Amino acid sequence: MKREWRLHxxxxxxxxxxxxxxxxxxxxxxxxxxxxxxxxxxxAAALKWCLxxxxxxxxxxxxxxxxxxxxxxxxxxxxxxxxAVGAVEYIVNRAMSSSPAAGPIAYxxxxxxxxxxxxxxxAYFAARIRRRAPxxxxxxxxxxxxxxxxxxxxxVPTWYRVAYFLVGPAAALIGSALHSASRIQKAQQ
Amino acid sequence: xxxxxxxxLFYITKQMKxxxxxxxxxxxxxxxxxxRLADNAYGMTVRREIESxxxxxxxxxxxxxxxxxxDSKGFIHSYxxxxxxxxxxxxxxxxxxxxxxxxxxHNTHEIIHKMSAGLKGLQSI
Numbered sequence: 001m002k003r004e005w006r007l008h009x010x011x012x013x014x015x016x017x018x019x020x021x022x023x024x025x026x027x028x029x030x031x032x033x034x035x036x037x038x039x040x041x042x043x044a045a046a047l048k049w050c051l052x053x054x055x056x057x058x059x060x061x062x063x064x065x066x067x068x069x070x071x072x073x074x075x076x077x078x079x080x081x082x083x084a085v086g087a088v089e090y091i092v093n094r095a096m097s098s099s100p101a102a103g104p105i106a107y108x109x110x111x112x113x114x115x116x117x118x119x120x121x122x123a124y125f126a127a128r129i130r131r132r133a134p135x136x137x138x139x140x141x142x143x144x145x146x147x148x149x150x151x152x153x154x155x156v157p158t159w160y161r162v163a164y165f166l167v168g169p170a171a172a173l174i175g176s177a178l179h180s181a182s183r184i185q186k187a188q189q
Numbered sequence: 190x191x192x193x194x195x196x197x198l199f200y201i202t203k204q205m206k207x208x209x210x211x212x213x214x215x216x217x218x219x220x221x222x223x224x225r226l227a228d229n230a231y232g233m234t235v236r237r238e239i240e241s242x243x244x245x246x247x248x249x250x251x252x253x254x255x256x257x258x259x260d261s262k263g264f265i266h267s268y269x270x271x272x273x274x275x276x277x278x279x280x281x282x283x284x285x286x287x288x289x290x291x292x293x294x295h296n297t298h299e300i301i302h303k304m305s306a307g308l309k310g311l312q313s314i
Binding site: 014017018019022024025026027028029030031032033035053056057058059060061063064067 | 231232233248249250251253254255257258272273275276277279280281282
């Protein structure tokens with residue numbers, strides 16, 4: 001009875017340590033191996049093995065969950081940065097459309113160049129929070145531009161499409177590179 | 190134009206992934222175990238296979254953490270199996286290697302082969 005209680009506690013601990021998507025399979029695997037060992041050796045040895053497995057599994061499972069949480073935080077920072085980039089583009093477009101000298105606002109060179117330093121800055125600060133966030137930001141930008149390119153019915157000049165595809169992700173990568181450079185510089189001092 | 194955009198997107202994403210394409214030593218061993226087990230690769234059989242082939246006692250948690258990492262890298266994919274009474278009615282989670290995983294194993298072996306070629310201490314291995 002006492003042995004069974006210990007086994008239940010071990011299984012419960014393992015299920016708490018594992019991520020939700022692998023919990024069922026992991027506990028099932030351990031139960032299967034426990035049953036095999038209990039038949040082949042003894043139930044005491046099987047229980048001992050189970051407890052050892054739970055203890056040895058704690059760190060790798062916690063580390064795996066931490067890595068997942070870190071990845072989600074990086075994604076969150078990248079999404080926030082993308083929202084900031086969207087806000088900057090909106091403000092620049094609004095400012096340009098109110099200028100009487102401006103042509104069709106969306107397809108001018110200044111419309112592409114003006115937000116560039118701001119996107120670099122946003123990527124730089126995103127990298128300060130999460131080092132890999134600008135890379136994810138660049139990937140989100142590429143994805144969104146591709147979706148817009150494929151779904152938009154507007155007639156857009158080819159040069160603008162190509163430039164639009166390059167400028168945003170390039171700015172994100174430059175922001176990331178600037179952050180890396182500043183880290184190296186600090187480390188050397 | 191659209192095709193060029195999509196191709197460029199995949200190229201850049203692949204470049205950004207960078208180190209994600211490489212295999213750590215445990216990842217390498219686990220991938221080889223999945224390869225050896227073919228249709229019977231699930232957590233506990235992977236652990237047993239590593240133990241019997243290498244004598245290395247590895248915890249089931251470490252196996253699952255590695256399998257999960259390989260899954261997120263696209264080197265393997267998983268699918269649910271049948272629940273059995275011996276498992277308390279819990280289903281197995283089977284793993285199968287993808288073509289990306291095979292390429293990663295091939296690349297790793299090629300690197301090891303190139304780096305160890307001509308080394309005196311390794312000639313007998």
